[in-house]
Amino acid sequence: MSSLHEMAHAKINLYLHVTGRRDDGYHLLDSLAVFAGAADELRLHQGSRRGGQVGLRIEGTFAPGLQADDCADNLIVRAGALLRAHVGPDGAAQLPDVDIVLRKELPVASGIGGGSADAAAALRLLCKVWALDIARAPFMELATRLGADVPVCLDQRAARMEGIGEELTPAPALPPCGMMLVNCGQSVSTPQVFRTRAPVFTPRAILPPQWPTLAEMVRDLAAQRNDLQDAACALCPEITTVLDVLRAAPGCRLARMSGSGATCFALFDSPAVAQAAQGAVRREGWWVWAGDLCRSGGRAVQGIGAVLA
Numbered sequence: 001m002s003s004l005h006e007m008a009h010a011k012i013n014l015y016l017h018v019t020g021r022r023d024d025g026y027h028l029l030d031s032l033a034v035f036a037g038a039a040d041e042l043r044l045h046q047g048s049r050r051g052g053q054v055g056l057r058i059e060g061t062f063a064p065g066l067q068a069d070d071c072a073d074n075l076i077v078r079a080g081a082l083l084r085a086h087v088g089p090d091g092a093a094q095l096p097d098v099d100i101v102l103r104k105e106l107p108v109a110s111g112i113g114g115g116s117a118d119a120a121a122a123l124r125l126l127c128k129v130w131a132l133d134i135a136r137a138p139f140m141e142l143a144t145r146l147g148a149d150v151p152v153c154l155d156q157r158a159a160r161m162e163g164i165g166e167e168l169t170p171a172p173a174l175p176p177c178g179m180m181l182v183n184c185g186q187s188v189s190t191p192q193v194f195r196t197r198a199p200v201f202t203p204r205a206i207l208p209p210q211w212p213t214l215a216e217m218v219r220d221l222a223a224q225r226n227d228l229q230d231a232a233c234a235l236c237p238e239i240t241t242v243l244d245v246l247r248a249a250p251g252c253r254l255a256r257m258s259g260s261g262a263t264c265f266a267l268f269d270s271p272a273v274a275q276a277a278q279g280a281v282r283r284e285g286w287w288v289w290a291g292d293l294c295r296s297g298g299r300a301v302q303g304i305g306a307v308l309a
């Protein structure tokens with residue numbers, strides 16, 4: 001029995017402008033997504049039967065929040081169903097069954113795309129084990145069907161997201177820096193945040209090709225915003241407390257909410273400075289992580305994270 005594994009890294013929206021709205025109600029975005037060292041892990045074991053069924057077991061810090069859900073709704077299982085449909089019933093009958101163990105270390109429904117990262121990691125793993133060679137464009141289209149954030153999670157590289165998230169272009173080259181993530185333990189519903197926001201639009205940002213220093217990146221990011229932050233704070237007032245605590249942390253250069261919340265991030269001069277500041281932000285029930293950004297598609301990143309019980 002062979003075993004493969006993939007890391008599913010947290011996606012952080014350094015800024016998020018809502019630039020318009022499609023006829024189907026989806027919002028048009030301009031956002032800069034980066035990936036932090038914080039991650040879930042998927043481990044896949046190949047079974048002996050055929051039919052392409054995907055079994056799922058969930059463990060890890062945030063497993064209890066997901067195990068209550070029916071596993072059939074899990075984005076990992078849905079990624080399997082989508083690939084089976086893509087190859088058709090005859091092709092699917094030839095695919096080996098697999099069992100996936102998800103180690104859930106990212107808070108659920110928290111604006112850092114943990115579910116999307118898991119879905120993307122499952123697509124990568126299943127294509128490998130089922131020897132599916134899907135061209136880039138149809139692969140991205142399949143990913144978009146699982147969620148607006150799934151395409152950017154396929155490569156786990158910093159990217160500018162436009163459209164509803166499926167139009168990806170490279171991010172400016174990022175400077176050395178450290179990041180802290182804080183989640184107050186309350187999940188926030190993405191559709192509800194979009195519904196609650198004030199119906200105004202922000203123009204797309206003007207970005208340079210690179211940010212040689214953190215000071216230059218912070219200067220530009222300070223001129224941008226997360227258009228979902230006010231709505232998320234109204235729905236979950238503890239986000240405001242998290243932002244205040246992050247801004248007061250030693251060495252914090254910028255603090256903002258990611259995605260539709262509730263997780264907030266802060267930027268520091270280095271991963272070591274971010275980790276040194278962890279003690280100043282820990283509160284009961286808060287998940288705090290500090291470390292580096294992924295700088296090579298999700299490989300070789302370090303960080304320290306925990307929930308204070």
Ligand SMILES: C[C@@](CO)(OP(=O)(O)O)[C@H](O)COP(=O)(O)OP(=O)(O)OC[C@H]1O[C@@H](n2ccc(N)nc2=O)[C@H](O)[C@@H]1O
Pocket residue numbers: 013016025026027028029031110111112113116146147148149150163164165190191194258259260261
């Ligand atoms: C807001 C963002 C920013 O990166 O991040 P998260 O907060 O989810 O991490 C994403 O656009 C979220 O993407 P994702 O979580 O995949 O959302 P989906 O499942 O596709 O959509 C959930 C619901 O949110 C609303 N939605 C989502 C994306 C979008 N561009 N416009 C929307 O209006 C729709 O009501 C949709 O039914």
Ligand SMILES: Nc1ncnc2c1ncn2[C@@H]1O[C@H](COP(=O)(O)OP(=O)(O)O)[C@@H](O)[C@H]1O
Pocket residue numbers: 066069073074075076107108109110111112113114115116117118119190259260261
């Ligand atoms: N593997 C998964 N991990 C997390 N959430 C999942 C997963 N599969 C399905 N979901 C569902 O997807 C929703 C969004 O989850 P997530 O990606 O963690 O949040 P967000 O989109 O706010 O970043 C959750 O409400 C959850 O029930």
